[in-house]
Amino acid sequence: MKGLMRLRVALFTDTFLPDVNGVARTLGRWTQFLEAKGVACQVFAPTSMTEGDEDPFRVERFYSIPFLLYPECRLAIPNPLHIRKSLHAFRPTIIHCATPFNLGLFGLHHARKHKTPLVASYHTHFDQYLSHYKIPWVEPTLWKYMQWFHQSCQKVYVPSRSTLDHLHAKGLSNLEIWSRGVDTERFRPIADRRTVLADYGVDPEKFVLLYVGRLAPEKSVEIAFESFVTLPEHIRSRCHLVIAGDGPSAAMFRECYGGQSDVTLTGFVQGQPLTELYAAADVFLFPSSTETFGNVILESMACETAVIGSAAGGVRDTIEHESTGLLCPPGDVFAFSQAIIRLYESNDLRFKLAKAGREYAMRQSWDRIFHKLLVSYESVVEASMENALHVSSQRMIR
Numbered sequence: 001m002k003g004l005m006r007l008r009v010a011l012f013t014d015t016f017l018p019d020v021n022g023v024a025r026t027l028g029r030w031t032q033f034l035e036a037k038g039v040a041c042q043v044f045a046p047t048s049m050t051e052g053d054e055d056p057f058r059v060e061r062f063y064s065i066p067f068l069l070y071p072e073c074r075l076a077i078p079n080p081l082h083i084r085k086s087l088h089a090f091r092p093t094i095i096h097c098a099t100p101f102n103l104g105l106f107g108l109h110h111a112r113k114h115k116t117p118l119v120a121s122y123h124t125h126f127d128q129y130l131s132h133y134k135i136p137w138v139e140p141t142l143w144k145y146m147q148w149f150h151q152s153c154q155k156v157y158v159p160s161r162s163t164l165d166h167l168h169a170k171g172l173s174n175l176e177i178w179s180r181g182v183d184t185e186r187f188r189p190i191a192d193r194r195t196v197l198a199d200y201g202v203d204p205e206k207f208v209l210l211y212v213g214r215l216a217p218e219k220s221v222e223i224a225f226e227s228f229v230t231l232p233e234h235i236r237s238r239c240h241l242v243i244a245g246d247g248p249s250a251a252m253f254r255e256c257y258g259g260q261s262d263v264t265l266t267g268f269v270q271g272q273p274l275t276e277l278y279a280a281a282d283v284f285l286f287p288s289s290t291e292t293f294g295n296v297i298l299e300s301m302a303c304e305t306a307v308i309g310s311a312a313g314g315v316r317d318t319i320e321h322e323s324t325g326l327l328c329p330p331g332d333v334f335a336f337s338q339a340i341i342r343l344y345e346s347n348d349l350r351f352k353l354a355k356a357g358r359e360y361a362m363r364q365s366w367d368r369i370f371h372k373l374l375v376s377y378e379s380v381v382e383a384s385m386e387n388a389l390h391v392s393s394q395r396m397i398r
Contacts (some may be wrong), residue, residue, distance in 0.1 A: 012107035181366035190306030191279035210281035223287035289330035301357030
């Protein structure tokens, strides 16, 4: 790849490994890819509250506080002098702001001041979180800020077509899709179902419905519970709902459903146990309508588990209705219940969707996706250099 070794990437983000969320994992995987390609990468991130190994990359950490809309995401309190010294020593050829808040502002300021090529990536529909947290009146101000922040970016990377359309309608430009992949060597349809389910006290003879993700208002997890509760008794008695995850709504869900024999709240699950849980389930149920992508959908598909999702956001882009899964109107408990009943009553349909989902996931290669992003980085840097040369030559002519 022409000019690859000259790239030096400064990445500003408010969440990074060892944080456990889709954004942190994607950015961690991206920096691993860059390092493997010989591209120098300097990460600026908040301190993490998650225990993990020592940072495997060049990561500058800053004191942080919880973010109101996403407590697991931290807002850094940066040290300006420290950041300036680090950037001066590192000499980035491109700056990538993965979040538009405190640290991202420092990246934006440095890029503008030093005329360094600037790109951003959009990961979370914070505007759609506002109504869930009872502050919808903030939305106009949020979008004015988002428009201001991204107007200097040569590229704004988004994870899905629906997200691109959403941001375009809000006045953002220079949008490009940076999709997501899945490790199909890790996420595979292989598990000792009886052993896996027995570990959680679930009868393997039951029809197992699984939700994996953050337990928070914007995830609409209550739709999964209500869809299960409203199943006809002759079906519900043969089903079991497993909720894997943690978050601000966890205590409420445990209080409401924790005592029911046909509902299991596992708490946070990751690694091999999570892979096996996907593979052991009969149906993956994901009612969130606020996703920019929905990594867990792709993970469950890779494990050859039939999926039912909300026909909104990135989930709608990943699931092809009646082909790789089933889509339901957002928040429609009856529709989700009917979808569960269909898959319960028809093994043929469930197996068909599961197989097609696995085949789709097998085509979503991280290497292909990251290679495309790296090429985009290079085009941004080359365009910036050509523009600088043009401006310089024009000045000489004058």
